[in-house]
Amino acid sequence: MPKKNQSKATETLKGHQAKDKDVRLPYFDYLLAALKDGNESVEKSFGRHVHWGYWEHPQQAALTTEGFAQASEDLSRQVCLAGRIENNQSVLDVGCGFGGTIAHIDENYQGMNLVGVNLDERQLARARDIVKPATNNSIEFKQGNACALPLPDQSFDVVLAVECIFHFPDREQFFKEAFRVLKPGGYLALSDFVSHPLLHPFAKAKLPNRISVGFYGKCNLQYGVAEYRNLAKKTNFTIQTERDITVNTLPTYSYLRRLSQQHRVNSVFALVETATAEVLSRFRLLNYYVYGFQKSA
Ligand SMILES: C[S@@+](CC[C@H](N)C(=O)[O-])C[C@H]1O[C@@H](n2cnc3c(N)ncnc32)[C@H](O)[C@@H]1O
Secondary structure (H helix, E strand, O other): OOHHHHHHHHHHHHHHHHHHOOOOOHHHHHHHHHHHOOOHHHHHHHOOOOOOOOOOOHHHOOOOHHHHHHHHHHHHHHHHHHOOOOOOOEEEEEOOOOOHHHHHHHHHOOOOEEEEEEOOHHHHHHHHHHOOOOOOOEEEEEEOEOOEOOOOOOOEEEEEEEOOHHHOOOHHHHHHHHHHHEEEEEEEEEEEEEEOHHHHHHHOOOOOHHHHHOOOOOOOOOOOHHHHHHHHHHOOEEEEEEEEOHHHOOHHHHHHHHHHHHHOOOOHHHHHHHHHHHHHHHOOOEEEEEEEEEEOO
16 A cells, blocks of 8 residues: 555544444344354354345245345345446455355355444454355455455455445545545446435434444434435445335335344344334435445546
8 A cells, every 4th residue: 555545544544443442332232142042043044144135026025034144145245236246356245243144145156355344343353254255356354444444445346335334434435445445447336225215314413322323333324315326426436325214124014023032132222223224215315225326437
């Protein structure tokens, strides 16, 4: 990395390291504890991917653990399609969780150089344990913050961020970092909860820390379609994919209800936050989008 960029990134990194300790995601504490206890349905549902999933045929969704595992795999696939991933590329997955999307790419493409970045070392340890590269591919999992990526300029063909950008300290800073590490013509692809403007005044409300962390951690739900279009323009990306897939995510709420009944999830926050997200999604105030942005060649 050129010296000037390196020192700028180091400064940003220091700023974000101070904030890293504030990032609390109770749902990952819950998942890691359940996985350690050998909970089979949590293992099958969230042992690889930790996201909302994409139900190809939402009207006929089979609300089984196998059905949800397939939906989870299919969401990764949709984001990879938006990133126009091809064989023999370098792909960075930011906020990689337990490495499910990296595993998906490893199993479906060849000659890949795959890097997963996450803040949480505990998740990375599991990813290193369960995701091993196929012949002809390489995989590395690195600790780091999405807003100060510990990676050189122009080193990736594609950057992915599957259902995690709402946790990042600053979407614009992440877009700048993605732009920096992408090669010219490269793609940034992501999935996110995209809100209706009517929701923005509520999403901006300042809540006590305990309530705003809740079960799913701090989530910034202030980005709508217009905000994404402005952000793309401001950070020199061209939008190539802008897909509302809300209907393909709705069966997940019924699936989660079944799972929580079986396992007696005793976090009030988990139940209230999931129910709120379901109502907002059914009224189309909170939508789920897949995006693909291209850096100019
Ligand atoms: C809903 S999970 C999605 C995980 C994974 N992308 C998947 O689809 O399975 C959100 C992820 O974002 C990660 N994350 C949150 N803030 C981050 C940050 N500032 N930098 C890097 N990763 C972050 C969390 O640790 C978690 O793994």
